[in-house]
Amino acid sequence: MKAMKHPALVLLALSMFAHEHAEAQVGNDAKITTRSDVKMSIEGAMGTGGDRLGALAKHLGTPLGEVKRCYGEIVEEHPEVTGTLLVDLELPEKGQTKVNPVGADNLNKKMRKCVEDAFKKVTGKDVPRPAKARVTLELSNTAAESVQDVRAKEAEASRVDVKTDADGRKFSEGQSLQNEVHFRVSAAGADAASVVERVHTAVRDTLPSLFDCRRKSSKLGSPEGELVLDVSVNGKATPKVEVRSNTVKSERAEPCVDRAMTQGLANRGRGKAEIKIRFTP
Numbered sequence: 001m002k003a004m005k006h007p008a009l010v011l012l013a014l015s016m017f018a019h020e021h022a023e024a025q026v027g028n029d030a031k032i033t034t035r036s037d038v039k040m041s042i043e044g045a046m047g048t049g050g051d052r053l054g055a056l057a058k059h060l061g062t063p064l065g066e067v068k069r070c071y072g073e074i075v076e077e078h079p080e081v082t083g084t085l086l087v088d089l090e091l092p093e094k095g096q097t098k099v100n101p102v103g104a105d106n107l108n109k110k111m112r113k114c115v116e117d118a119f120k121k122v123t124g125k126d127v128p129r130p131a132k133a134r135v136t137l138e139l140s141n142t143a144a145e146s147v148q149d150v151r152a153k154e155a156e157a158s159r160v161d162v163k164t165d166a167d168g169r170k171f172s173e174g175q176s177l178q179n180e181v182h183f184r185v186s187a188a189g190a191d192a193a194s195v196v197e198r199v200h201t202a203v204r205d206t207l208p209s210l211f212d213c214r215r216k217s218s219k220l221g222s223p224e225g226e227l228v229l230d231v232s233v234n235g236k237a238t239p240k241v242e243v244r245s246n247t248v249k250s251e252r253a254e255p256c257v258d259r260a261m262t263q264g265l266a267n268r269g270r271g272k273a274e275i276k277i278r279f280t281p
Helices: 050-057 061-074 109-120 142-158 192-205 207-217 253-264
Strands: 038-044 083-091 098-102 131-139 170-175 181-187 225-234 240-246 270-279
Touching: 038 050, 038 061, 050 131, 061 109, 083 109, 098 109, 109 131, 170 192, 181 192, 181 207, 192 207, 192 225, 192 253, 192 270, 207 253, 207 270, 225 253, 240 253, 253 270
Parallel strands: none
Antiparallel strands: 038 131, 083 098, 083 131, 170 181, 181 270, 225 240, 225 270
């Protein structure tokens, strides 16, 4: 096959064997792909036809195996190392193999060195020269996917669903994991949605303290009941918390909730809201 003026259009499927050898199959476009934590494809540069690319492909099993091994070690401590890495690979007419990672300035240094060292070992004595190709390495790992999934779930969990009641007031509702404490935040005015979101977040962050208030309220009987609070937050100033009503029998509930919410509402912006906190039996 004569050298083409354009990148070779030959498909080369790379197969990994026990001793990291590769076997190429020729198809219709210049791609070699393997599926693993490191997916690799290679495309012939201008002047590198299918015959040269096919010959070069036979030597890529060993460097790919080394890259996979390095990557497996690196992600144990740095699962954030993911993405696509481009590597320009050149076998000149004379001299050693040239390896140039493209756009890898921010890549983990150990990973970059591993890639360079691995591909520099490609001597390709049977490859017609000169031969140039661009190798694409797609790095992915389940740890990074798990982190992303956790972050997505955290983002979803932290989202405040603000609704509008029949009177036009904005409100939100929430509860503890085991349903021991339920709460409802409501506010009116032009910035009501923002106030509800910030106060809701404060109550949610204070749930461990409110759960403790419920526990203290159950010392001499059922902690069941509801406390209605009028709150006012004013930037860095101490929040104002007033318990408007309380149906919890224990006298410990009111001062405990007052103290917990005064601390929890600190530095939550500005605004006024109503908070209803209900302890279940």
